[in-house]
Amino acid sequence: MLRRSIACVIVLCAVGRLVAAVELTGSPAPPVPESLLGKPPAEQTPNPESREPAPARVEPIVARPPESSPTPLLPGRWALESMKLVGGRTFRGLIEARDHGQVRFVQVVRPPSRPAYLISLKVPAKSVSRLDRLPTKEHELLAQRVADFREQRGSEAERMERLTLRPARRDGWPVLRYTGPWFTLDSSTDDETTRRSIVRMEQVFGAYESQLPPRVEPRRSLEIVIWGSPEQYHLFLARRGADMANPAFFSPADNVVVAGLDLDHWSHERDSVRALRRVARQRLDRREAEFRDLARQQQEKPELAGVSGDLLKKIYGARADAIRLEKERILRELADYDRQASTAFDEATRKSFAMLAHEAFHAYLENYVYPAGQYKVPRWLNEGLAQIFEHGQLEGETLRIDGAPPMLLAQLRSELQSDHALRLADLLKSEQDQFLVTRPGAQDESRRHYLFSWGLAHYLTLDLDLLGSRAMDRYVAPQPRAGSEQQQFERFVASPLEKFEVQWRQAMLGQGEELRQGEKDRPVPAAAERPAPSALGAGL
Numbered sequence: 001m002l003r004r005s006i007a008c009v010i011v012l013c014a015v016g017r018l019v020a021a022v023e024l025t026g027s028p029a030p031p032v033p034e035s036l037l038g039k040p041p042a043e044q045t046p047n048p049e050s051r052e053p054a055p056a057r058v059e060p061i062v063a064r065p066p067e068s069s070p071t072p073l074l075p076g077r078w079a080l081e082s083m084k085l086v087g088g089r090t091f092r093g094l095i096e097a098r099d100h101g102q103v104r105f106v107q108v109v110r111p112p113s114r115p116a117y118l119i120s121l122k123v124p125a126k127s128v129s130r131l132d133r134l135p136t137k138e139h140e141l142l143a144q145r146v147a148d149f150r151e152q153r154g155s156e157a158e159r160m161e162r163l164t165l166r167p168a169r170r171d172g173w174p175v176l177r178y179t180g181p182w183f184t185l186d187s188s189t190d191d192e193t194t195r196r197s198i199v200r201m202e203q204v205f206g207a208y209e210s211q212l213p214p215r216v217e218p219r220r221s222l223e224i225v226i227w228g229s230p231e232q233y234h235l236f237l238a239r240r241g242a243d244m245a246n247p248a249f250f251s252p253a254d255n256v257v258v259a260g261l262d263l264d265h266w267s268h269e270r271d272s273v274r275a276l277r278r279v280a281r282q283r284l285d286r287r288e289a290e291f292r293d294l295a296r297q298q299q300e301k302p303e304l305a306g307v308s309g310d311l312l313k314k315i316y317g318a319r320a321d322a323i324r325l326e327k328e329r330i331l332r333e334l335a336d337y338d339r340q341a342s343t344a345f346d347e348a349t350r351k352s353f354a355m356l357a358h359e360a361f362h363a364y365l366e367n368y369v370y371p372a373g374q375y376k377v378p379r380w381l382n383e384g385l386a387q388i389f390e391h392g393q394l395e396g397e398t399l400r401i402d403g404a405p406p407m408l409l410a411q412l413r414s415e416l417q418s419d420h421a422l423r424l425a426d427l428l429k430s431e432q433d434q435f436l437v438t439r440p441g442a443q444d445e446s447r448r449h450y451l452f453s454w455g456l457a458h459y460l461t462l463d464l465d466l467l468g469s470r471a472m473d474r475y476v477a478p479q480p481r482a483g484s485e486q487q488q489f490e491r492f493v494a495s496p497l498e499k500f501e502v503q504w505r506q507a508m509l510g511q512g513e514e515l516r517q518g519e520k521d522r523p524v525p526a527a528a529e530r531p532a533p534s535a536l537g538a539g540l
Contacts, residue, residue: 078145079138080108083123084130091121094146095133101125106146116393116400118149159202160195170225171236183363184221189228189261197226197261204357205364208389211401212468214368222367223256224360233260247352250359252366257359261352277334284330291323358390375476378485380427383435383450384457385467404458412455413509415448422452424501428485459504464493 080092083105093108107119133139168177168186175186176194182205187194201224227233230247236258237243248259294316362382370377391408393400415421427449434449436442461467475492486497493500 078108078110079134079142081134081139081142082130082132083121083128084132085123086127086129093118094142095131095139096143098125098131103128103131108146110400116149118146156196156199159199160192163195163198165191165194171239173232182222183224183257185224185226187226187228188232189226193228194226200353201356201360204360204389207392208361208364209368211389212365212369215473216368216371216374218367219371220255222363223254224363225256225258226356227258227260230260230262233258236260246355248355248359250362250366252362252372255363255367257356257363259352259356259359280330280333284327284334287323287327287330291320291327294319294323354390358386361386361389370476374478376478377476378428378430379432379435380430380449380453381457381476384453384455385461387450387454388457388461401462408451408454409508412451415451416505416509422448424452424456424489424497424504425486427452427456428489428497455508456504459507460493463507466493 081095082090082092083095083103084090091105091107094106096104096106098104101124103121103123103125105121105123107121108116109119110116134142163178165176165178168175170186170188173188175188176191178185178187178194178198180198180202182202185194185198185201187197189197225236227236233247234243247261248257250257297316365377365382365385366372387408388401391401391405430449435446466472471492471494475488483491490497490500495503
């Protein structure tokens with residue numbers, strides 16, 4: 001079902017381990033009911049000396065991306081190979097090679113609703129009792145997927161370098177401004193963080209496009225504003241007579257997504273890791289110099305008085321082996337520092353970026369798919385889909401949406417088994433007020449509406465495969481919309497609501513394990529029932 005691609009961050013860590021660092025988690029933010037923002041202040045160019053130069057970027061040890069576009073990583077199950085050890089333990093992944101008495105194997109781990117990662121293993125051949133290899137074509141496809149997965153970190157670094165930023169001002173603060181095909185972004189954070197944020201957001205929009213190809217031309221440019229501290233964010237809102245606890249929101253009236261990210265911890269950890277990396281790099285340089293000196297001594301003094309040639313070779317060989325082992329250990333240290341530097345950004349901004357991805361989906365839906373002037377998307381559907389995408393996993397060149405997040409599933413099951421479970425008939429009639437916390441005691445109502453919206457949207461998307469279908473287009477079309485909300489929904493799912501609700505509850509309660517496992521192969525709808533990507537979608 002996924003048709004386009006986005007990049008996933010991959011870093012090489014100790015002992016050849018590869019870890020995917022992108023993770024989208026968090027809670028949904030209440031929608032913004034009306035315009036909170038005015039036009040941005042007139043752009044001014046600040047004193048270039050007022051911004052400190054960007055620190056040097058940590059380069060992980062990774063393979064470079066291919067010249068051609070990588071093969072998209074498709075959703076669903078990957079056909080994997082297996083390696084069984086003498087002790088009985090079995091690994092699933094890719095058999096890379098068997099040479100020099102060793103088996104090189106890449107373990108592929110794709111936990112449902114969690115980031116995928118790779119683990120590179122080198123196992124003595126005598127410890128392996130069985131290798132199960134795929135047929136040639138399937139093996140080559142798996143090898144290509146693994147190669148693409150590994151190369152995405154380099155791809156992100158190159159994308160960051162290619163971005164063009166210019167200094168500007170917003171609300172009196174100096175910002176870095178980027179104008180791209182999806183949005184214009186203003187950021188008060190440093191150069192590196194701004195570039196990384198832009199790449200992530202473009203990946204997110206590409207993921208949305210893969211699931212819901214654009215139907216319309218945007219009427220005006222979308223803006224994204226990222227403030228580097230909560231203080232800036234709340235002062236920005238206070239100047240407009242508003243404030244909110246959530247760190248991101250989308251204002252449809254102003255067509256702007258605003259976020260406040262707490263990056264102090266990220267900046268401190270990044271600088272600390274860089275200092276440690278510099279020390280390790282200096283040690284590595286010294287060991288390499290020792291190795292060169294040793295090689296030169298062997299050439300200049302092939303013999304020493306009173307020392308036999310064989311003994312001299314053993315002395316030089318032992319020293320060379322010691323230096324080589326030390327170099328390998330330092331290289332593993334450097335790889336680990338690279339991993340820390342990359343994942344620190346994700347750890348520091350995980351919740352905020354999850355919220356930002358949630359609000360960005362609202363913006364994408366409004367600008368490119370179902371604008372309010374031409375469609376009427378029910379609030380429950382808008383919020384439910386935003387939560388699905390918020391919890392998707394960026395994997396290689398694909399956004400993977402498979403299993404239900406365990407926490408959300410557990411909460412929904414608890415609600416469904418309670419005496420105050422929300423009826424679907426009431427959810428279908430819900431308006432924005434049911435999702436906003438605007439009065440005492442409204443928090444539980446808001447949480448329940450978000451939860452049931454996610455559960456219903458998850459079922460429609462993964463089980464019934466209705467996302468982006470013509471049936472959904474008809475459901476959100478403003479004309480004709482004869483009948484009540486319930487009757488419109490019944491036409492959408494081609495089932496009476498009472499019967500549908502029973503099936504939905506069974507799916508949420510009785511098939512919870514299947515929802516967690518995810519990665520099941522779902523039939524692709526007939527072409528007649530799914531609109532082809534528009535020319536606009538293909539060109540972005």
